[in-house]
Amino acid sequence: MSAVVKMPEPHASPANVLVEVRDLEKSFVMERRVIPVLRGIDLDIGARDLLSITGASGAGKSTFLHVVGTLEGATRGKLTFDGVVLSKMNEAALARFRNENIGFVFQFHHLLTEFTALENVMMPAFINRLPEPEARARAEELLVALGLGERLRHRPAELSGGEQQRVAIARALVMKPRLLLADEPTGNLDAGTAAAIHDLLVESNERFGTAIVVVTHNEELARRMPRRLRMKDGRLQQVDGR
Template sequence: MITARGIKKQFGDLQVLKGIDLDIRQGEVVSIVGPSGAGKTTLLQILGTLDKPNAGEVSVNNIAIQQLSEKELSRFRNANIGFVFQFHQLLPEFNAVENIILPALIAGKNKAKSEEKARSLLAFLNLHDRETHKPAELSGGEKQRVAIARALINDPAVVFADEPTGSLDSQNQEELHKLFFKLRDEFKQTFVIVTHDLHLAHRSDREIKMKDGYIE
């Protein structure tokens, strides 16, 4: 599903990743854990095609990422990868459905069908009564579930999540933990999650522990 070999990344004189080899299987829920500065988010961004390594190779669904042009990479990312961030990244002027369908519209999909699918995802996430609510009218947990629906709208093969529970209270954290596994079982996606939340990490299928730019 995801293969990384010899991944190195540096920013100026600071070497953040020092040679990462990694395999993630389809349908796994994998957590990447470690202290601040270990390189977790940098690795997630490279695996998710948001950044490029200085050395090494990444393939997702048997596609060699480094061989794609920028335009091909954008299309591949939109069709195959979903992202969930700590602070939701929802557009404040759009309601829940409008935020969710943005990746589908970028992919050139039919707007009416995309809105129908967005409503279906909201219903699955117990947000059927929040379709027309804008982010300012949603709780933190509701915003994060809208962000997850947006990540799922194009049926991605893999969802990358960067500290998805970091801004949530304990009750919403627990609900989100359960939701990741429910989504995996329902939609068969792979989830790769960077987290300091050890409760979430321990519940994952596998923990990947990082320290000082290496996998321990």
């Protein structure tokens, strides 16, 4: 019998935790009724985690990503990024922090309609004052990797839905963020393109050390992530049996 080599757990250990979510709650108020969506979430996201979150429509997956990404405030709870307590930071400081550290792929991609694919991807780099040649080189490399080398000068209206989504993914990666939050990144894509997106996510995780959280209804994509969670009744559960 050959010796069994025990691989390190992909789960976060205290030494390399990037994001700490503690007792997080988020409710919305509509017509004076309180709608509880996140009901007490505890999660550590490791600095090199690749994790997926699945769950029924309306379960609160997008809401969770928005709160972790500091786009929306929590109703209650604590959010820490690399030891810094974000739940106490003011809006201006948060905006700066987001630009430098977090990449977003939104469920509905929000590209800038007046700008080309290349310019959309370069935008976060401009905001962070990266020199133009460097911004352009990074943006082109990502777009080529996503099969859009022939579409650099197309505006969003001149791209298919799946192509727009790929531009949004490239835009989220251009700053080599420490954390990438991706909401349905393969929603409008055929199986082959979805596999290419998956490969790019894994590669970004390995090359830039980007921690990645993917929300998806795509079971196959979810299953390929080393760590899997499910959102149910406003809480996150671990998915076993992968």
